[in-house]
Amino acid sequence: NAGVMQNPRHLVRRRGQEARLRCSPMKGHSHVYWYRQLPEEGLKFMVYLQKENIIDESGMPKERFSAEFPKEGPSILRIQQVVRGDSAAYFCASSPPRAGGRGTDTQYFGPGTRLTVL
Amino acid sequence: AQSVAQPEDQVNVAEGNPLTVKCTYSVSGNPYLFWYVQYPNRGLQFLLKYITGDNLVKGSYGFEAEFNKSQTSFHLKKPSALVSDSALYFCAVRDGGNNRLAFGKGNQVVVIP
Numbered sequence: 001n002a003g004v005m006q007n008p009r010h011l012v013r014r015r016g017q018e019a020r021l022r023c024s025p026m027k028g029h030s031h032v033y034w035y036r037q038l039p040e041e042g043l044k045f046m047v048y049l050q051k052e053n054i055i056d057e058s059g060m061p062k063e064r065f066s067a068e069f070p071k072e073g074p075s076i077l078r079i080q081q082v083v084r085g086d087s088a089a090y091f092c093a094s095s096p097p098r099a100g101g102r103g104t105d106t107q108y109f110g111p112g113t114r115l116t117v118l
Numbered sequence: 119a120q121s122v123a124q125p126e127d128q129v130n131v132a133e134g135n136p137l138t139v140k141c142t143y144s145v146s147g148n149p150y151l152f153w154y155v156q157y158p159n160r161g162l163q164f165l166l167k168y169i170t171g172d173n174l175v176k177g178s179y180g181f182e183a184e185f186n187k188s189q190t191s192f193h194l195k196k197p198s199a200l201v202s203d204s205a206l207y208f209c210a211v212r213d214g215g216n217n218r219l220a221f222g223k224g225n226q227v228v229v230i231p
Contacts, residue, residue: 035219
């Protein structure tokens with residue numbers, strides 16, 4: 001059973017460009033979480049999605065950032081008009097469904113995408 | 119909001135000695151607590167969690183953690199450290215009903231041969 005997959009592993013963008021980060025959850029997992037890790041800091045929650053639904057986006061910046069998890073295909077974190085402050089490691093995690101529709105307690109993380117904005 | 123604190127920046131320990139990485143929590147209600155380890159340029163690997171039950175939780179790679187309600191702590195321990203345990207360790211707590219995790223800033227563990 002493959003783990004959580006993220007691509008690309010490294011992404012370089014110039015200021016003003018768009019960044020698209022992809023996450024394929026573990027097989028059988030229907031809950032996806034995105035976290036951002038700034039240098040010398042812990043991970044900060046950004047957004048929690050189930051298939052075709054955003055459940056909690058309380059950690060997402062109000063502008064330029066969006067996320068989706070379509071019925072088919074990977075979850076996408078999209079950053080428009082990137083700025084240098086967006087440079088970070090972005091981690092995706094997944095968890096299987098629990099009765100009642102909420103994710104179980106253990107999240108399994110992917111290897112991350114390291115975004116560098118020049 | 120729920121939170122955890124990892125008071126030390128770096129923990130140095132000689133190979134073969136006991137390893138302890140400290141974590142304290144602040145929650146309203148029952149805490150759901152986790153430990154993860156991160157190796158350089160890698161994602162986080164799950165070590166163990168406390169939900170309910172026994173205060174001593176056993177996890178992967180010989181690690182265990184002790185939940186102490188009176189001290190609001192959840193320290194990670196390993197009886198005999200290996201050089202390969204050198205990594206960044208994160209304590210986390212479930213923050214809210216939507217299962218999002220709030221992480222501590224992490225502790226760098228250096229095991230000296």
